[in-house]
Amino acid sequence: RPVRHRVLAQVQRRHHRRHGGDHLHLVAGKVHIYSPLATKGFKVTTGRGVQIVDLGTRFGVWVDEEDAVHVHLFEGRLEINNREQLAAGEAMVVDTAGSLERTGVNEGLFPNLHSE
Numbered sequence: 001r002p003v004r005h006r007v008l009a010q011v012q013r014r015h016h017r018r019h020g021g022d023h024l025h026l027v028a029g030k031v032h033i034y035s036p037l038a039t040k041g042f043k044v045t046t047g048r049g050v051q052i053v054d055l056g057t058r059f060g061v062w063v064d065e066e067d068a069v070h071v072h073l074f075e076g077r078l079e080i081n082n083r084e085q086l087a088a089g090e091a092m093v094v095d096t097a098g099s100l101e102r103t104g105v106n107e108g109l110f111p112n113l114h115s116e
Contacts, residue, residue, distance in 0.1 A: 030062040032110040050094045053079045057088075060110035069094040072105045 023043045024031065035042040035054040042054040044061050050069045052061060057076030063069055071080060072091040079085050084100055086092060091105040 026061055026063055028063050030060065030110050032058075032060045032112070034058045048094075048096060048098075051081055053082075055079060055085075060107070062109060067096050070103070070109075072107065072109065074105070074107055 022041060023045070024033075025045050025047075027047045031044065033042070033044065033054070035057055040054065040056050044052045044054075046061070046063050046069050048063075048067055048069065052059070052071055055077040057078050058074045059076075059078055060072045060074070061069065062072075070091065070093050071078070071086065073086040073088055075088050077085060077087055080092060080094065080100065081098075084092065089105050091103045093101050093103050095101070
């Protein structure tokens with residue numbers, strides 16, 4: 001059996017469920033994730049059905065008060081809804097209708113991975 005590397009996640013507002021080691025379901029709030037290349041395929045899903053698949057990255061996901069999903073990519077690559085890929089330094093908002101819009105990345109919006 002291959003050795004799995006640990007995914008680090010710092011969640012702000014505890015409205016999430018962890019499904020095993022490779023899936024986090026975020027209903028509301030923010031999460032900052034570091035997922036090394038060895039854990040490629042880690043998924044974050046939201047209540048609106050948005051799926052973010054890590055391709056070896058560090059990224060943040062925020063489900064805001066209006067249920068829009070903000071995805072900010074700090075390192076590596078990821079995929080949104082099996083159709084849109086982001087590269088380091090890119091961000092995207094998925095609105096409640098499922099429309100995607102590119103925005104500016106802002107790491108300061110997300111909890112620090114090393115805080116308690």
